[in-house]
Amino acid sequence: MLRLYDTARQAVQPLSTRDEGRVAIYVCGPTVYEVPHLGHGRFSLVWDVARRWLTFTGLDVHYVSNITDVDDKIIAKAASEGVGEADVAARYEADWWATMARLGVARPDDVPHATAYVAEMVAAIEELLARGAAYLAPEGVYFDVASVPDYGLLAHQDLVDLRAGARVETSEHKRSPLDFALWKAAKPGEPAWEAPFGRGRPGWHTECVVMSLGLLGEGFDLHCGGLDLKFPHHENERAQAEALGRPFARHWGHNGFVMVGEDKMSKSLGNFTTLGDLLATSDPRAYRLLVLRSHYRSPIEVSPATISDAERALARLDALARRFDLPALAGERLERRTDHPVGTSASAVLDAMALQMDDDLDTPGAVATLFEALGAANAAADRGEEDLARDLARAVAVGFGALGLALDADAGEVDDVARELAAERDAARAQRDWTRADQLRDELVTRGYVVEDGPNGTVLRRG
RNA sequence: GGCGGCGUGGCCGAGUGGUUAGGCAGGGGCCUGCAAAGCCCCGUACUCCGGUUCGAAUCCGGACGCCGCCUCCA
Numbered sequence: 357m358l359r360l361y362d363t364a365r366q367a368v369q370p371l372s373t374r375d376e377g378r379v380a381i382y383v384c385g386p387t388v389y390e391v392p393h394l395g396h397g398r399f400s401l402v403w404d405v406a407r408r409w410l411t412f413t414g415l416d417v418h419y420v421s422n423i424t425d426v427d428d429k430i431i432a433k434a435a436s437e438g439v440g441e442a443d444v445a446a447r448y449e450a451d452w453w454a455t456m457a458r459l460g461v462a463r464p465d466d467v468p469h470a471t472a473y474v475a476e477m478v479a480a481i482e483e484l485l486a487r488g489a490a491y492l493a494p495e496g497v498y499f500d501v502a503s504v505p506d507y508g509l510l511a512h513q514d515l516v517d518l519r520a521g522a523r524v525e526t527s528e529h530k531r532s533p534l535d536f537a538l539w540k541a542a543k544p545g546e547p548a549w550e551a552p553f554g555r556g557r558p559g560w561h562t563e564c565v566v567m568s569l570g571l572l573g574e575g576f577d578l579h580c581g582g583l584d585l586k587f588p589h590h591e592n593e594r595a596q597a598e599a600l601g602r603p604f605a606r607h608w609g610h611n612g613f614v615m616v617g618e619d620k621m622s623k624s625l626g627n628f629t630t631l632g633d634l635l636a637t638s639d640p641r642a643y644r645l646l647v648l649r650s651h652y653r654s655p656i657e658v659s660p661a662t663i664s665d666a667e668r669a670l671a672r673l674d675a676l677a678r679r680f681d682l683p684a685l686a687g688e689r690l691e692r693r694t695d696h697p698v699g700t701s702a703s704a705v706l707d708a709m710a711l712q713m714d715d716d717l718d719t720p721g722a723v724a725t726l727f728e729a730l731g732a733a734n735a736a737a738d739r740g741e742e743d744l745a746r747d748l749a750r751a752v753a754v755g756f757g758a759l760g761l762a763l764d765a766d767a768g769e770v771d772d773v774a775r776e777l778a779a780e781r782d783a784a785r786a787q788r789d790w791t792r793a794d795q796l797r798d799e800l801v802t803r804g805y806v807v808e809d810g811p812n813g814t815v816l817r818r819g
Numbered sequence: 820g821g822c823g824g825c826g827u828g829g830c831c832g833a834g835u836g837g838u839u840a841g842g843c844a845g846g847g848g849c850c851u852g853c854a855a856a857g858c859c860c861c862g863u864a865c866u867c868c869g870g871u872u873c874g875a876a877u878c879c880g881g882a883c884g885c886c887g888c889c890u891c892c893a
Binding site for chain 1: 820821822823824825830831832833834840841842843844850851852853854855856857858859885886887888889890891892893
């Protein structure tokens with residue numbers, strides 16, 4: 357069973373689930389007003405890996421991640437472009453899924469959209485008002501944080517300390533600077549819905565409570581997202597559920613930031629790299645491998661150097677895949693261990709990997725284990741122990757498949773001219789005409805091929 | 820001010836009170852006509868200062884440096 361660091365308890369804890377054999381996970385998704393950057397890629401990859409791992413170990417995972425399609429930023433973007441909010445949201449949501457697909461992030465089981473849950477949100481806000489946990493103000497409805505005794509549970513701070521550092525712009529109508537908007541009264545030209553407490557639109561923190569409880573039910577297992585959502589977003593979700601008297605997430609997970617030099621990558625600092633820019637110049641698997649090679653709670657730095665480092669490591673994996681003709685696992689399909697019967701050596705590798713993964717998702721350890729198996733597979737093959745080699749190689753493919761990283765045995769398109777040149781080279785080599793053979797090799801390299809000598813002569817692949 | 824975290828060999832990046840993380844790069848060797856791929860060997864690192872201990876990079880205390888959260892943010 358997976359043991360995972362829980363933000364609320366500040367300790368690694370067994371992920372005890374509400375229902376035997378099943379795991380219900382909610383991951384806070386993007387607000388679709390811009391193209392995604394590396395930080396979005398990280399949280400998507402981290403929790404995609406968690407989902408895959410739980411599935412691999414035999415659990416039935418219900419994975420939900422939302423799209424926030426109504427928000428100040430979407431409204432501002434639409435206004436600046438002179439288009440509708442729905443157009444902006446639709447465009448960036450399409451970009452989001454296209455990018456996720458390239459990263460190999462599997463589609464969630466459910467993708468709730470905020471605009472489709474407004475009625476449920478209105479009902480929740482009414483209930484909060486009725487329970488005295490919210491109050492009306494000219495600019496909308498606020499949540500009264502003082503109504504929740506343990507407000508600050510995730511931040512590990514009480515109201516006094518939180519207030520001491522508060523930088524939030526305060527409204528004269530707020531009872532506390534920490535009170536947050538559940539409902540924002542309609543302004544001219546902005547999207548708005550009817551509600552008993554006035555026309556307007558929902559606040560961000562209300563969406564996720566309503567949608568997570570709506571799709572996963574009370575007391576669902578794991579709620580996760582980037583570390584910057586811990587406070588106030590997740591705290592505020594929790595507070596609302598608490599005030600509604602509805603059991604919320606049993607477990608909280610937060611991933612670390614992507615760093616740029618010494619700073620967190622963020623929109624406000626303007627130091628972000630978009631995923632599109634990264635994927636235009638690198639193998640999409642390189643970012644996944646980079647993410648896997650550091651612990652999910654640690655900060656990571658993504659640079660041309662670390663990306664190319666990962667690409668070279670991928671080349672070794674792909675070489676193994678070609679040598680043993682290994683299948684490309686992962687992608688949209690989530691692998692289960694039971695679907696991949698292997699021999700005793702591979703089993704031992706996967707068992708070792710499981711111990712590491714179950715220990716708070718120790719992906720760096722798991723990757724190290726799989727690379728050791730890679731070396732052992734090649735060594736066994738070099739010694740002529742084919743069965744052992746094949747079994748170990750299979751462990752590598754299955755192990756990385758469980759992490760969502762597909763090996764690529766494809767040599768790429770080899771055209772007829774290249775095939776001809778390779779045949780000529782083999783003929784020259786047979787005649788020990790090394791000068792001619794090397795000329796032909798140079799020619800193939802110039803044409804963009806990697807040339808290797810296999811047991812049956814020249815082996816080509818696209819470089 | 821409060822809270823959370825970090826400081827590891829050329830680079831990235833794990834981990835454990837005493838024994839090889841792993842990857843990339845580099846050096847040597849095997850293989851090869853030469854390469855490539857693959858295999859074998861090699862670095863003996865853990866911010867600093869105290870303390871605990873037979874023994875600490877790993878535990879405790881302190882110092883220094885750095886990051887994040889307490890508006891929006893993955």
